[in-house]
Amino acid sequence: MSIDTGAANPTENPPVRVVLCWHMHQPSYLDPGTGDYLLPWTYLHGIKDYADMAAHLEANPAARAVVNFSPVLLEQLEDYSRQIAGFLESGERLRDPLLRALAMPTLPVNNPERRQLVEQCQRINRQRLADPFPAFRHLLEIAETVSAHPASMRYLSDAFLVDLITWYHLGWMGETVRRSEPRVQRLIDKGDGFTLHDRRELLGVIGELLAGLPHRYRHLAETGRVELSMTPYAHPILPLLQDLQSARESWPASPMPVVDQYPGGEERARWHLARGLEIFEHTFGHRPHGCWPSEGAVSQATLALLQSYGFRWTASGGAVLDNSLGAEGGGNGQWHRAYTLAPQHPEAEGHAATRCFFRDDGLSDAIGFEFSDWHGDDAVANLVSRMEAIAAGCEAPEQTVISVIMDGENAWEHYPANGFHFLNGLYQRLAEHPGLILTTFAEAADETEPRDLQRLVAGSWVYGTLSTWIGEVDKDRAWELLAEAKQAFDQRAGELDEATRIRAEAQLAICESSDWFWWFGDYNPAEVIRDFDHLYRVQLAALYHTLGQEPPEHLSHAFARQGRGQPERGGVMRHGRAEP
Known part of the structure; x- marks a missing residue:
């Protein structure tokens, strides 16, 4: 949706672009x-x-957004859809213990498995x-009560476990499903005594829902209401794969692994x-215009790599731009523009310069951490008023892009x-706002003139x-184990047959995921560190x-220290800037 600058009143400023970018990601939880x-x-x-976020966009035809998916998530969603269909059609085995417990006539009989189910069902936002x-x-x-007194587990009936x-x-x-799906409403109204038929219906x-997600988002993209973008396959931190030492560009004193580089990382x-x-492309039927690199982690080498693949845009955190501009920075308004790296990296020659946008950390973190306890109308009014203030203070509204980029799943x-x-x-x-216009990064990349960035200091949105991650x-x-x-x-690898080599490459990719490194560190909760x-x-x-x-013996033993932290939001989300 291009911006019409020929308004009836030529003295009025053109509306300022706003991009809402939601990142959807889960690592592979599959035991190979x-x-x-x-x-x-x-x-x-x-x-x-994922269902609610699609429904909100479907319910607001004038809204626009960017929705970013990690491919390893798309693979898992497709796998879950297939296994549920196979179970319902022919009784194929469900490969998720919790789904099996929901759908099977019989529940586990041994106390450790029953206890595991009870503990899993407590992992939820109670409030x-x-x-x-x-x-x-x-x-x-x-x-x-039972978890506090494990010996009482033997008194729990199957009826209790079924209902739980x-x-x-x-x-x-x-929430959109609860409001629109009669089968879910019926079970909520029933309240207890759920039968096998109830569970299979659920x-x-x-x-x-899972089978419909790719089609819903694809339709939103094909009707021009959503831009779909991607993250590298298994969500690796590209700058660290390419050069482990890049971590010291923004943190010169960073302790490092005993290995200088990750072998063959490029x-x-x-x-x-x-x-x-x-x-x-298999999932959505088209090639994406943009790439939100895992965790918004970028470096000059990463930007050149993305450019060599023809991505028209990428994005990172506002603090990355602050570090890159240094003393030459131009204040808060610097985040609300597109940039290209000059001079160009030799590897990127011959490709159109990739536009790099930068997250407004204040706006994004307000959604993630501030507004959840507010009345919805008040939160919207506050966020929009902050955007209006940015629009009122910008020098070139026709070039301004306010970028809200955040986790699209854990905040809600x-x-x-x-x-x-x-x-x-x-x-x-926002859809009806006269001074703010929802758009996408691809359109903003086409319609605005980028500023030159002389250097890009390696960093992420965190x-x-x-x-x-290091x-x-x-x-x-x-990193040393990897x-x-x-x-x-x-x-x-050179001795493997082709099919085995392909499996090994994919398994290596899962090991290279950023998620394992995110959760290591004793500032995280003990239970989550143990899991990861x-x-x-x-x-x-x-x-x-x-x-x-044969795997080395040390993989038989936990290496991460026991966590003692109680981070905000359980650690699944972080602020874009370190607290003062």
Whole structure:
């Protein structure tokens, strides 16, 4: 949607562009050895956040947004859709323990498995997703008592577990689904005593939601209401793959792993982009114009790489631009423009310069951390007023792009009704605003003149550094384990048949995901560190097995220190800037 600058009143400033960019991502929770999913977060966010975010855009035809998907998430959503369909059609085995417990006639009989189910069903935002339903709240109170006294697990009946598991899925259901789906409404009204038919019916709803997600977003893109973009395949930190030492550009004193570089990292970065494009085009039927690099992590080499693949735009955090401009920076307004890197990296020659946009950290973090306890109308009014102030103070409104970039899934469970009132109100208010116009990064890249950026300091949207993924004891140890596994891959890959080599490359990519490094560090919660330490070692061991090698003994032992932190939002989200 281009901006019409020929308004009836030529003295009025043209409207200022606003881009809302929502990033959707979950790492691979699949255990390659068993084929089972070890954690259920992919499908739970699918039925809640991915479904709701599509519905809000469908309900507001004048709204525009960018929705970014990680390809490893798209693969998992497709896999869940297939396995649910296979179970309902022919009884094929469900490969997620929580889904099996929901749908199977019989529940586990041994106490450790039953305890695991009870503990999983407590991993939910009680205030927002459980407390609004008295029946669910009561079940969780019983579950908490049992967890505090594990010996009492043997007294829990199957009827209790059935109701708890059913309510857990009802609690995770998207608000738009609860309001529009009669089968879900019936189960909520029923409240307890759920039958096998009830549970299978709920599984059918889950399967329909997951199967419909790619088609809904594809339709939104084809009708011009959404721009779809991608992240490299398994969500790696590209600057660190390309050059581990790039971490010191924004943090010169950063402690580093004992390995100087990740072996063959440039080639691996290319692999993630090429494979990501394949998955994206398979899912949505077109090639994306833009790439939100994993965690907005960029460097000069990363920008050149994205440009060599023909991406018209990319984006990062506002603090990255601050670091890059240094003393020459031009104040807050500097974030609200497109930039291109000059001089061009030799590798990028012959390709149109990739526009780089920068996140307004204040606006984005306000949605993530401030507004969840506000009345929806008040939150929308406050956010829009901040945008109006930016628009009023900008020197060149026709070149201004206000970029809100944030996690599109984890924030909403902290809002009443999964952000229903806030998101609907925001889309409606911005769609009709005379001075602010919703657009996409692709259109903003085409319609605005970029500023030249003489250098780009490597960093991410988190604090403008790469410190979330390197420079701490456990994070550095994780890089050492990964480099060791990559060396084993390099030594063995040439001897593998083509099918095995392809599997090994994909498994290596999962090991290169940023998510494992995000969660290492004792400032995180102990339970989550335990989960991701285990998951990381499972993925590394699977790589060795694919290579036909015995995994090293140290992968049998946890290496991450026990966490003691209680970070805001449980650590799944962070602020764009370090607190003073």
